[in-house]
Structures are given as structure tokens and as C-alpha cells.
Amino acid sequence: MRVIICGAGRVGQGIARQLAKEHHDITMIDEAPDLIERVQTDLDVQGVIGNAAYPDTLRAAGADSAEMLIAVTHFDEINMVICQIADTLFSLPTKIARVRAGAYLDKANTDLFSRDGFPIDMLISPEIEVGEAILQRIKSPGAVSSIAYESGELQILGMKVDSDSPLVDTAVNQLAGLFPDLQARIIGIRHKSRIIAPRGTDQLQEGDTAYVAVSRRDTPRLYKLFNKSNEDLRRIIIVGAGNVGLHVARTMEQTSGARVRLIEASEEKADRAVSVLRQTVVINGDGLSRDILDEAGVAGSDIVIAVTDDDKTNMLIGKLAKRLGAQRAHVLVNATELVALAGDLNIDAVLDPRALSVSRILTKLRRGRIVSVQSLEDGDAEIAEGITLETSSLVGKRVDYDDLPDGVTAAAVIREGEVLFPTQNLRIEPEDHLLMFYETSQTRKVEQYFRVSSTFF
Template identity: 25%
Template sequence: MKIILVGGGKVGTALARQLSEEGHNVTVIDTNKARVEHLSESYDVMGIVGNGSSITTLSEAGIEEADVFIAVTGSDELNLLCCMFAKKAGHCHAIARVRNPSYSHELDFIKKQIGISAIINPEMAAAREISHLLRFPGASKIDTFADGRVRLIKFTLTDAQELDGVAIHEIPTRLKSDILVCAVERAGDVIIPNGNFVLQTGDQVTFLATQEKAHAFFQRIHLAVRPVRNAMIVGGGAIGFYLSQELLENHVRVRIVERDPERCNVLAESLPEAQILCEDGSNREFLLSEGLESTEAFVALTNIDEENVLLTLFAKKHSNGKLVTKINRLEFDDILAGLDLGSIVYPKYMTCDYIVQYVRALQNEAGSNIKTLYRILDDRVEALEFTVHEESQATGVPLSRLHLKKNTLLCCITRGNEIKIPRGGDQIQVGDNVIVVTLEHGLHDLRDIVED
């Protein structure tokens, strides 16, 4: 597919890399010459120095032949303007990143009036993910499928869970838990396990279950399931605002620490039920005086990654609460993995994942569309949800006779209101939604999981 990408920042760079690796013809537009040159030299993309809202620049990029147009500059208004011009000049699917909370209630209107295919608000998505984590604090990562009915949950295995030396096939009978272990990270390696795989203390375990069954499983292995009742948030930006809204709606007591007096006034007016503390969040004595030691959740959401890391490490030393850390720079993954920062949230990953999911779905409008895509465990594993539209070699065959590609696990089938972890005798039918976890990258269709 021919894809035009406006904005070569962190998200634009991640998209340029991913989409070009998946074989797309990608053109990147940015006003920064050095940035364009870096992208052109680093990835198999064409670079144009120019303004993405200029018809001349769009024509040079080939907007008339483009299949997808993506605007991820630092300006919401410019992203919308670029998409509007792209729709006028071409016949492409247009995707815009829009982050300002003032637009949050107008996104449907904007999409309809401008004709944009999708609007992504990564800050709102990040707030929603953090809210899920605070409602289920024993998990370090939660992704949702089947319109929220199925969850992919990650946790760290400690001695308290008493699962060291237990084979995966023993879990259903030993713990009376209907869950499926989909992936395990151990000593830097990622494994898609079979039933004979034996768990060890220290493993990072990712499993799939419904919310109710995940709750029961966590109770049986002594992990926290009670939602937090109070939270301290450092950083009153867009994510802090959206998160506070969600938490207050769920009757969670919220304290926001924000150093900017003007921003504090805005927050106090917009969130009258929250306690706004106008202070530098790096003031450790202040955090302790405001009850850090007794808080049930500490969320670091400043605009500086290093500050968020240090704040979380300080909170970890003084509090037993749930820890959440926002990180923007994707290249720090390997360093952060060894710091035990609780749950790490990457808003920029969310933007990239959503757009890649959208593009893959466009590629295959027949067969099995991708409904949901997550890249998990440091981008090494893909978890995908397919909607089956027609018969193929993957349908109508008992799963025990379906030869899946190596390191691929078929985790769940949803059929109407029925959700099942499939067994060998089950079959995939037209109309099903199927969840797959795999080390393979770039799958577009359910048929791609079957060996040729």
C-alpha cells in the first residue's frame, strides 16, 4: 500500500520503521530537513522536506495515488488540516492524532465533517489503560479484546504465588482456573509455551481470561484484585486530566501534584472533586507529607521520562501502593526492564499499534479482518484478534488437526455471547472472533497462522 506520513517525530519514526518493514511504500513529510534525512537513511522510506498541509507538497508525495494518509505532527490543528487537504486532493483513508482534551467531546463531529477515517487520542487511551490497572492492581499490563470481555494480563511470578515448578497444564485442575498462559518472559527470552512448560519464580507471565476468571485466578494465587480507593498523580497534563476524570467517576479519591500554577487553576476548575496540590512533584518531603506512604496508587505522569523513573523509584521505597510510570522514549525499553517500575505505560506505542492495526485491516477487506492488535513484551510478541468473514483452511477443522506456525498459539474463540478457551476438538467458524498470540510479525489474516 502507498502510505503518506506527515510528522517525523518519535511516533512518526516508529511508524516509518514498522510500516516499511511490513512492505509498504512509505513517504514521510516533515519540515525538519535533518529529521527527514535521518529517516530516509535509516529506513526504506522516501522523505520530503515540506509542509504536510501544502497541496504542492502533497502532490509531490503522490497524494492522488495514496491509500492511507497519516498525520502525527505535534499540532492537533495541523494534523486535522493535513487530513482535510489530503481528503480533498486524494481518495485515501486519513488518520489524525488529536491530543487536546478540549477536542475530546467533538471527535465524532470532526470525523464526520472532515471525512477523517480515524482520530487517535493517545493520552485518552493511556488514561484508560492506567484506569484498568488501578482497578486490577495485581497486573502489570492489561490489554482488552472482544469489546472488553476478554483480557490479556501480565504479572510477575513470585514465591507468594506458589507456582514455581508447576506445569501449565496443571493450572486448570490445581487452581480450578479457566485461564490460558499465552507467553512467558524468562531471562530475556520470550517463550510461547505448551502445556508441559514449567513455570519458575521470576517469570513474567501473560495469560488470557475473562475479567471474572482472571479475578478468581488472581485471588487463588494471592495477587491484589481490590480496586484502589485513592491515588496520587504527579503531573497534571492531558493524561492526568483524563485519568482523574475516570477515577473520580469510579469514586476514587484523587490528588494531583502539578507545579504550574496556571495549569493548577485549570484543573481545579475542571475537576472540582479532585485535590489539586500546586507543588513541584520532585519535592520528596512534600510527597511524604501528603501521604505518599499510605497511598494505594502512585502514578508518575510528568513530561520528563527521567523524572518519572526517579519519582517511581522513590515511591517504591516508601509505599506499598500500585506504581504506574509513563515513558515516552521507546528506545529505553531494555534499561527500564531491570528497574521494576511497576506498570509502564507508553502513549506513543499505543498510537503506533492502533495505526498499524488499521493499516493491516485495510489490506485484507475479505477473509479475516484484524479487529485488534497489540505488540507486547517489548514488541517481541503480537496479540491479534481476527474477525472471520469467510471459509478458509483455518475454518471447519478440529484445532488438533490444524498445523499452526511455530511459536503461534490460538488462545480464544468468541462466538456471539460465548467465550471459550479452545480445546483440540473445537473448530473455527465463519462469524467467530479469534485471538492469536505469536512471535511472528506482520500477520494480516487468520490464514497466515497456518503452515503452508
């Protein structure tokens, strides 16, 4: 697919890096020559220097023949105008824009992006998406990652396998036999630097990360099997009062009885936080200061969430917070090269806004009736939710561990609102919502499962 990305900043580069892995034909536009030079050198993309809101610049980037445009400059209004020009002058089929300002995203203003408004097919807001990811992880305190489906009735949890877990050296297909009433299924394993969709005889090892599909009812039992705590997080410290920090604090005030404290170095941002928050204690100070962290109560905190504008600062805050007694530390990191350091710094989880944006965009790129995609492990694996058509090759067949090709694992079936886990007795029916975990080398195979067969016509 021919894709134009407008804006070569961190988000734009992250999206380009992932799409380039899939061999899409990518052109990036930015006014900064040094950024264009960098992406042309580091990524397999073409570059155009210029203002992406100018028709001549879009034309030079190939808007006449492009199939998708992604506008992720630093300015909402420019992103919106770019999409309007791409639609009016070039009839570009799919237009995606990053929009950050809450005034545009308010539900009362949804008509702004309707058929009669700005012709934008998908809005992405990395800050809001990161905030929602944080809130989901707060609900799943023992997991390193958490994705919810079917209003939370089904969860995909990333669980660290420690030496004291009873699941060490256990084959994944033995889980149902050992715990017959447990509605859970291991669907992916990260072992050292490699992630796989397991076959039935693959075993969990100490140090692995296991991706597990589990029903809401059985989540507490699953935590016990991994020797993880499932206690509610009641003492929360957020460092950084930007869009992410404010979104999390405001939502926690509305939905939780947790005690939240917010640290912000900028006096202006701290004053703004005080004006919009009602129950959160706002502290104006440096999150890297031990005195400030002590004032916030870091030693007795359940989790410290570092979401400042600086990756390195976030990682150091996470490291310091754990040293001072915080139970958990989650940090926001944009730079891919820093993510690998999180384990060395005793940081429990890294929040990657690029990966969240890429996941939403991939939904538009995937063929067939795929309604959602989640990118995992820096793009090495994905979880897709698709709808099986009558002509799907899966209809009437089993989807247990060894029924699918190498690199693909079925996670669960959602049928008329009921969550079903694959067994030897479960067979796929038309209109099932099927969740699949797969290594990205198997993307085209998974797409085929959800496409209309040529014999249908």
C-alpha cells in the same frame, strides 16, 4: 504498503519504527531538517523537508500513489487539513489523524469527522488512549498490563512470575488439569529478552512475564495463583496535570470512590486542574520533591502514576515514590531506550503512548476480517481479534496449543456473546470472534485465517 507519516516527532518516529519492521515503504514529512536527517539515519525511511499541509510537499512525498497517510504533527488543525488535502487532491485511500483537543473529540461533535466533514478514517489520541490504559490497569492492580474484551468479560493480563508462585516449572497445558474449573489460558511468555507463543509443554520460569486470557469471574483466582494482590486501589497519586492526568483524575471522580491527589509543578496547569476537578486534591509543586510527595501521602499510597511531559522525570518520580513507600509505580515513557531501565528502578509498569497508537494503526494495516490489534513487547508480539469466515481454514478444526503453527496461540473464542476457551472438544465455527496471540513473524499466517479463500469465488 506505501505510507506517508506527517510529523517526525516522538509519536511519528515510534510509528515509523514499528511499520519499518514490517517492511512497509515509508516517507516522513517534517519542517525540521534535523528530525528528517535523524529518521533517515536511524530508520529505514525516506524523508521530505516541508509543510505537510502544502500540496507540493505531499506530492513530493508520493501522495499520488500512497495507500495510507498518518498525520501526527503537534497541531490538531494541521493534521485535519492534511487529511482533507490528501483526500481532495490525491484521493488517498486511508487517512489517520492525531487529534488531542477534547473539543474535537466530544461525542456531540462526531459529525465533524463524518462523510460530509473532514475525511479522516481513524482518529488517534495518544493521551486519551494512555489514560484509558491507566484506568484499565487500576482495575487490574496485580498485573503489569491489562487488555479488556467483550465489555470486560474477557481480559488479557500480563502477570510476573515470582519465585513463590505455584505455577513455576508448570507446563502451560497442565493448567486446565490442575485447576479444571479455572477459565484461564496462558497464551504468551516473555522469558528474558524473548517473547514466545507457547507450545503445550513449555513451562513458566521465575522472572517470566505470562500473558494470560482469563474470564472476569476467575480473575481473583488467577491473582492468587501468581501470588498477586487484587485489592482495589483506593489511594492514588497522579503526578502531571496534562491531558493524561486530567483524564484519569476526572474519570476516577465519576466512576470510583478512590481518594485521588494530583501533583502539578506548573501553577497555570494546577489552577486549570482545580477548575475542572471537584473531588481531587490538587497540589502545586514538584513531583520530585520529597516534601511534596509526603504532603500527597506517598508513603501510604496504593499507586503513584507519573505522567509529566518528561520521560526521565517520570522514571525518577517512580523510583523515589517506591523508595518512600508507594506500593506501585506506573510511569509514562516515550523513549524506547529508557523502557529497559524500568526494572532496574523498581518501577512496576511503563506506559508507552507510541505502542497504543501503533496498535490502532495496525488494525488498518492488517488484511482480512481483523477487527482489533494490540501490539506487545515493543512490537515483538501481537494479539488480534478476527472473525472467521466460512472459507477459513480454521472452521471445523481445534485450536488447542499444538493444533496451530509455531509462534501462534489461540486465546479465546467469543461466540454469540459467550467466552469460550480452546479445548480438545472446541471446534471453530463461521462468524466466531477468535483472539490469537502470535509472534509478529507469523503475522501473514494469522491474516490468512481471517481472509476470504479464493475458492469462495
